[in-house]
Amino acid sequence: MICNTFFLHLVMFNPFSTLSRRSRRWVYPLISFVVALGLWLGQPVVARAISWGDLILQGIQVIQLSNISDKQEVQIGQQIDAQLRRQIHLYRDPRVQQYVDEIGQRLAVQSSRPNIPYTFRVVDNSSINAFATMGGFVYVNTGLMKLADNEAQLASVIGHEIGHVEGRHAINQMKDLAIARGVASLAGVNRNTLVKLGVELALRRPNSRSDEFEADQLGLRTLTRAGYAPSAMVAFMNKLLRKSSTPTFLSTHPATGDRVARLQQAIDPSRANVGDGLDNAAYRARLRSLSTRL
Secondary structure (H helix, E strand, C coil): CHHHHHHHHHHHCCCCCCCCHHHHHHHHHHHHHHHHHHHHHHCCHHHHHCCHHHHHHHHHHHHHHHCCCHHHHHHHHHHHHHHHHHHCCECCCHHHHHHHHHHHHHHHCCCCCCCCCCEEEEECCCCCCEEEECCCEEEEEHHHHHHCCCHHHHHHHHHHHHHHHHCCHHHHHHHHHHHHCCHHHHHCCCHHHHHHHHHHHHHHCCCCHHHHHHHHHHHHHHHHHCCECCHHHHHHHHHHHCCCCCCHHHHHCCCHHHHHHHHHHHCCHHHCCCCECCCHHHHHHHHHHHCCCC
């Protein structure tokens, strides 16, 4: 256990970050070999039947989690999405899905990570909620769509969730959760374990205050760049606060009062209502035309 703890911190905190590129060519393979050796030495006798190749791959996976590339993030996100779709019910009307995707793609190209492929899904659930996972996957409940007064408010929530993707918050949460559950399991982590952690984080784990503040600011910037009125983000959060019962969205996205105050400070009052999406009647008509069930 001590051996595994040492090697995990060696990889995650990367003391070799100051080395030259040429030096890293031999340092990182050496780390992978040493981590694999540590795993092998820490295995019970029965488990030592595992091949050296498998152990070295496990060591490499530790490094990938600590310094994950966009491609790896998207690949794991795709697997998380596949598991999530077994646990949630997607809204089946393709017109509603297309509408949310149009809003999401309009926002995504204005984000700080426009080069990853974003996927936007509508969840057939009356609870007021939205969430995101790594690799650009964003989910919006029909209950939240109904609560929104206009398209800009819906866009503000989607922009906030894109902000979580921009900040790589799911990856950071995954690291923290894996460490909390034992260094040994993280040192030997495989992709299936990562997917299970990702599903749990997406469905049941609240975001931290710092993640929420960052996602708000990133989302507000994206919302404004995409041409939506920034006042909609504050208006929707205030609407959530006025609900008699706590919406699911607030249980997973805490500190809303403080977030509203910070957003108000970030918005230029003279530009608060400048932009698209504030026509309430047009939004309601659009939803009615898309589906009679929504």
